[in-house]
Amino acid sequence: MAGTRRSTRQTNSTVSKYVEDSSSSAAEQVPKRNGKKATRRKRALGQDEDEQVQDNCSTPPKKARKLESKPSKRATNTSDSPKTAPPVTPSSDSNRDVNGEQEVFWLLKAEPLPRYENGINVAFSIDDLAACTVPEPWSGVRNPQARNNMQAMRKGDLGFFYHSNAKPSGVVGILRVVEEAKVDDSAFDSKDPYFDPKSVKEKPKWYCVGVEFVKKFPHVVDLHKIKGYAQSGGPLEGMQLVTNSRLSVSRVRSEEWRFILGIAEEQDKIQSQEAQKPDQED
DNA sequence: GCCAACGTTGGC
């Protein structure tokens, strides 16, 4: 389900300015390459026309297919908080502690390799995000729990960008929430690969946040490594990515966030050392 | 391409 690119003029607000890095040190940013993303997939359905957006970013459809299975009808009127979705919101409504430090982070999955959904390539990689010049709507998510997580996101929150069904799958970088959840119009678009026929505009069921690129790690923190630290007693045991692997938008605890940043940093360090040690290693 | 995990559906 899910996903499609920006469906309307989502605000084009601020993007470039955010592209510095904020926390972490793990990696430096990567030059954002343009060009590649858009290549694939032209919307087969031409639903784009009406939106004469500024799409410098031609945003390809994206993500979301993951865990979303089908929109649940019963969840429709209630708040669909199945037995699963644990409350996501942290102590306050800001996801931050008294010092303004983010306490709850996020992880958003997207598939970087071509995959067709209704004839439309829904691939979306971190490079695609890096090429965007306007906030990228994380549309197409059709799973209540993932949706709830997005609704709990606050402007300025950071999250990991995860490549799934990739080689290797893993955390590839960082993104930032620049627009809080708003109605996901792609659910009403019959041409959209993630069209949800049960959605009704009067009572929107699906929402999406707007995100922007922050940085790309020099090396993927792959799932294998993450799982290695997620075993019983491990620092990542309990990470939602592992405990509920089907969720396309999950939350990341601050300890987990820092731990993974540490891995990224470490990997970067190791590799730069090797790079500069042509033949010696003392 | 296969298969295990798990969420959703829908009858009762």
Place this chain on the structure above:
DNA sequence: GCCAACGTTGGC
């Protein structure tokens, strides 16, 4: 409200 069947995700 419970539960069996079904469908989808996503790693491998």
